Amino acid sequence: MCGIIGVAGADDATSAVLLEGLSNLEYRGYDSAGIAVGGDEVEVEKKEGELSALKRALAGRTLDGAVGIGHTRWSTHGPPSDENAHPHTDESGRVAVVHNGIIENYRALRDELEAKGVSFSSETDTEVVPHLIAEALDAGADPESAFRRAVERLEGSYALAAVVAGTDAIFAARHDSPLVLGIGDGAHYLASDIPAFLERTRDVVYLDEGEFAVLTPGDWRVEDELGEPVEKEVETVEWTAEQTGKSGYDHFMLKEIHEQPKALRQCLRGRVDELEGRITVEELDGLDAPEEVHFLACGTSYHAARYGALLLQEAGVHATAFLSSEYATSLPPIARDTLVVGITQSGETADTLSALRKARGRGVETVALTNVVGSTVARECDHVMYIRAGPEIGVAATKTFSSQLVGLNLFVEQLLADEPRNRDVRELVSALRDLPGQVQEVLDExxxxxxxxxxxxxxxxxxxxxxxxxxxxxxxxxxxxxxxxxxxxxxxxxxxxxxxxxxxxxxxxxxxxxxxxxxxxxxxxxxxxxxxxxxxxxxxxxxxxxxxxxxxxxxxxxxxxxxxxxxxxxxxxxxxxxxxxxxxxxxxxxxxxxxxxxxxxx
Known part of the structure; x- marks a missing residue:
């Protein structure tokens, strides 16, 4: 939802890098934007409205420092306003924080802090965090320890990043909300999504649940909740910044509608054998046909889930599509041999992740059908099948829905490949082969x-x-x-x-x-x-x-x-x-x- 960008050791002016990153995250949806640049002091600028309002406020000014963080906010606590925009600071302005997610115990923390004389300037849940950090600093903690102490007190979901005056570092943590690091040549980045920094580096590190990160101009490190170092693999993103542009189309949505023939070919590549008339999804090898399947999804992905359930029902398998939000709060009976399939384009959909975690708590096997390599759902499920649609920037899902439907056809045939109830798939293979060209025909005519x-x-x-x-x-x-x-x-x-x-x-x-x-x-x-x-x-x-x-x-x-x-x-x-x-x-x-x-x- 909200977008986060951070940079340590930028080659260009820090404020320029942050604005560039926020521009790349505009597709996520937001109603205010802001940045904070750290150094000897922390400078903050934030505005209600589109990013253009923030740029106007910064016109003629360049905020430069060793580190900086930025944010596009999608309102949850408090309406869109300059005061409710991120970053949020403590009363002295020495700590600035950006946050995605919801701090569920913020009301109790706010009451406690106000009882101690702390004044709040916003209606947000996020503002408790810089005040908690400042409280720990006043008690003698160093900035990293102060950040950790504040995070220990939080309940809910968060991707957090903070800067502290006099410290050339960004402190970050994630719980139920994604954060990814970008590893550059002398400069390092963090973001809620890769496009924020893709123009500057394609080398990434995904933070896992409960992990902390510290970024400085010359270094980066990741630690667990206990402060122990975590060895992280640096992965290289296959797609480029050019692929996230409009390529001459008026809108990302129209571009992505027209990218569907390519997306479907990518989804099918290496999985469909036309000569043998077979479908093989190697990443799902060893997955046995279950007696029952639960599909979990939200929004557009839920419609794909309903389609997948119908395919299995026609093949004689008891399959049901559930809205993730309902499944998570009203967990139905789950037999041990049930297969639970989470469908999420981003791999970060909170409702679907929550539902999958509750299902896994019952000891069942899980599969993720997703578009984003390295996403949380891909890391947490027992199996993952990627739909390979490529980056989708428009908020309204288009090519990913079509790729989900094709992916579900492949999934169903792989699941039932050894089942006598599975009918000959040669006609389906032929239709899948022709599908990208037929989509192009529809687009053309x-x-x-x-x-x-x-x-x-x-x-x-x-x-x-x-x-x-x-x-x-x-x-x-x-x-x-x-x-x-x-x-x-x-x-x-x-x-x-x-x-x-x-x-x-x-x-x-x-x-x-x-x-x-x-x-x-x-x-x-x-x-x-x-x-x-x-x-x-x-x-x-x-x-x-x-x-x-x-x-x-x-x-x-x-x-x-x-x-x-x-x-x-x-x-x-x-x-x-x-x-x-x-x-x-x-x-x-x-x-x-x-x-x-x-x-x-x-």
């Missing part, structure tokens, strides 16, 4: 921009589908509401008549997913007729195998293909529908209001 023009001013938008199209209808509605800010809902097509039909009017466009010519298609056409009879305009996304277009006001065409891959093509059309409507409405497509890319609070 889509009429989504023309279609949305017909519905400017509509009051609400419905998306309907059956079977494997139902999760895509849910995702289509979510994508639409995320970036257009217009009301949209996804429904199982057969459920319209059980209540939602009361909302259908001439101002309620209905997007219906109708492919093939089987029972699901015929019944969905029946549902199309229901809304047509109420005067609702209808858009069908179809492969032309049925006569659905006869009942539609507009048609978005997709190629005919396997029943398991055709929803991926339908999804691309719905992504374009959302994008073009949001663009016509003038929305902030890459940074939708109130949302963040990586949701690291529960």
């Amino acid at each position: 889509s009429r989504a921009d023309e279609v949305v023009e017909e519905f400017m001013g509509a009051k609400s938008f419905f998306f309907i589908g059956r079977g494997v199209h139902y999760p895509v209808a849910l995702e289509g509605a979510l994508k639409f509401k995320e970036i257009t800010y217009e009301h949209a809902e996804g429904f199982a097509a057969g459920e319209l008549k059980h209540g939602p039909l009361a909302l259908v009017t001439e101002e309620t466009p209905v997007f219906a997913l109708v492919t093939g010519d089987g029972e699901n298609a015929r019944k969905t056409i029946g549902n199309v007729k229901e809304v047509e009879a109420r005067g609702a305009p209808v858009v069908v996304v179809t492969d032309g195998e049925s006569d659905a277009e006869r009942y539609a006001d507009s048609v978005l065409e997709i190629p005919a293909t396997h029943e398991r891959t055709v929803p991926i093509l339908a999804n691309v059309q719905l992504q374009l529908v959302a994008y073009y409507m949001a663009r016509r409405l003038g929305r902030a497509i890459d940074k939708p209001r109130n949302l963040a890319k990586s949701v690291t609070v529960e």
Whole structure:
């Protein structure tokens, strides 16, 4: 959610490096920004609003020092304001802290500090931390020990970084919120996400739960909670800073929609044998077919989880998709032979990590399906399968959702490879081989921009589908509401008549997913007729195998293909529908209001 950047020993002015890092983290979602530069004194500047407001406040000023930290805040405690923006300081201004996460016991700590005469200047939970550090300094502790003492008192989730006047070091710690170090040539960095410093180094060190780090201009080290040194592997990130740019597209979202053919090829590479008609996911070798599977996910990933559960159910496996937030707080019965699969693009989604940890506490085997190498979920689960979509900067997930659906097809076939109930997969392999090219065909020929023009001013938008199209209808509605800010809902097509039909009017466009010519298609056409009879305009996304277009006001065409891959093509059309409507409405497509890319609070 919030973004953190830190630098020790910058070649350029420290404030310039921090602003560059914050610019690279704008995609995460935020409502204020600030920096603190340390040296003999700590200088702080922070502003409500976009990063441009902070840059204006710094115009004509260069803050330079040996170390510095910066932050983009996504509000949890207290509304967006200059006072609530990070970094936060103690009363004397000698300590500055940035923080991602939530300090759950902040109220008790604040009451204790206020009883001692400490004055607070913000409504945030974070501000207790610099005051606790200052209290330890006043008691005679050195800066590193003071930082550790403060952290020991915290309950909740945190990625913390602090600078102290007179000390050329950044002190950092993580618990349930990601931090990564960037190891440069003479300069070292820390951040909540790699793009913050990717232009300066691709060598990284991932902090694990409970670890502390100290960065100085010439050195870095990591220690455990007891202060013992931890040997960390320096890894090299495969992608480059250029891959996180817009490459000439107006928005990251549009770029990433158009990157889907490449992303799907990357997901499939080395896993699909067309000659043998086999699917092999080497990282899942030795994973036995379970009697039951629980999928855990949030948001877009939850829609992928529902799709994965349907695939397993069709193969005779008892599979259920759970919202991670509900699973974590209302843990269902879990048999020892249950396989629990966490799906999270970032690998840092707090609700999903919490749910997986509770499942692991029951002794079950876990699998992570994620996009980010070295993420927390990848390190904590027993097995990990990467979807290989490449960096996704736009807040609204696009190419990662398509890659999750493809990845789930591979996962299911690997899981059931030795099961007699598993049918021949040659047709699926052929469809997967053709899929990237078919996605490109949809991108090249889509009429989504023309279609949305017909519905400017509509009051609400419905998306309907059956079977494997139902999760895509849910995702289509979510994508639409995320970036257009217009009301949209996804429904199982057969459920319209059980209540939602009361909302259908001439101002309620209905997007219906109708492919093939089987029972699901015929019944969905029946549902199309229901809304047509109420005067609702209808858009069908179809492969032309049925006569659905006869009942539609507009048609978005997709190629005919396997029943398991055709929803991926339908999804691309719905992504374009959302994008073009949001663009016509003038929305902030890459940074939708109130949302963040990586949701690291529960």
